[in-house]
Amino acid sequence: MSCLLTRESPMIISLNKEKTVYDGFITVTLLEKDFRIRISLPPDQQMKRAKLHYCWQMKRLLYGYQHIVKQRLQHSANLMAFLLELKTVLEVALKSQPGCQSFSPPQYYSQLITEIEILGWDKMLFIDAEFRTLKLKAEDSAGHQHAITVKLKSKVKPRVKPYFISYFLSISFVPLVIMWATESTLANVHSQFLLNVEALSEFWSMLDEIDKQTWVLEPEKPTKADSMRRIAIGNNVSIKVQIDPRHPKMLPECCLLGAEHVVTPLRNKLNANMHLWNPDCSVLQNMKDVLEIEFPSPTTHEKSSFSVECGIYYSYRLQSAIPDKVCNDPGLPTSRQSFNIMFGECPYCSKVIFILITKTQQTQLKNHFI
Secondary structure, X not given: OHHHHHHHOOOEEEOOOOXXXXXXXXXXXXXXXXXXXXXXXXXXXXXXXXXXXXXXXXXXXXXXXXXXXXXXXXXXXXXHHHHHHHHHHHHHHHHOOOOOOOOOOHHHHHHHHHHHHHHOHHXXXXXXXXXXXXXXXXXXXXXXXXXXXXXXXXXXOOOOOOEEEEHHHHOOOOOOOOOOOOOOOHHHHHHHXXXXXXXXXXXXXHHHHHHHHOOEEEOOOOOOOOOEEEEEEEOXXXXXXXXXXXXXXXXXXXXXXXXXXXXXXXXXXXXXXXXHOOOOOOHHHHHHHHHOOOOOOOOOOOHHHHOOOOOOXXXXXXXXXXXXXXXXXXXXXXXXXXXXXXXXXXXXXXXXXXEEOOHHHHHHHHHHHO
């Protein structure tokens, strides 16, 4: 601890072998100002019985904040932790001085620290130096980790609803519902947040199973904010499922994608076996049963096996639009033209396709074969 203390507060040294008396200067970087302080610890070095002696400048600066300093002294694990918290209190006190940005009165910080202690410091991921932005963590029953950022706007105990930001709010149809009233505390906010994420725990478990046991083609880097998964079934064929976060085990919205001669049998199975969907089973298991297939998994297949998708017929990223470029390769014997329409087989999947040819393209084709 002595080494850490020297590194964090190099201008404070021990005056005796027992390391119960410390003297020196504490630096507040906000104004690059040093304040003289002496700390006397009891023989057992318990911080709650320590005695502090300030220089007159520091004593005047901390007027109105003494109870906060005393509170931190009572709860600090060691001298180094106390000095770090004392620096934060000094910075807040300096900022509240005339000529500096107006900050909350001492009661605000005292009450906020009390609420954090009731909630538990282990629930805190982050708190800024101004005590206005807090990041809380929560874990649902399935072990999923979650975080919420709370931004407090008022200069006393908040009497208006603060902003709440959570990563899963990007699912617009599942809003984060947290009630805020005058008597609300951080513990209330955390409890409501946990109820929100717990309601979606089963939904995230469904996604976890899909992400771990199948090859997800889209999104490329799926997150808990994405309720859609496009899953590889085989080369050039996949299924897009949109899972309802509130009813994750029910039959999701499904769309089979790929060459028609491959998709048609699967679509027929889906329609014929839809009644077999069992809400007591997971989405992945139900899709296996209904489609009568086994999905390729990361343990048995490489993702590269499914990345070569037809660039002409299968145009998923183009929203089913057929490309309007003409292939000038004369090595396609099945290609034929009728007026301004070109017919031919897809060189990737052999499906018969046709495209409209503009006058400019007709001229280019004519010149190509002259």
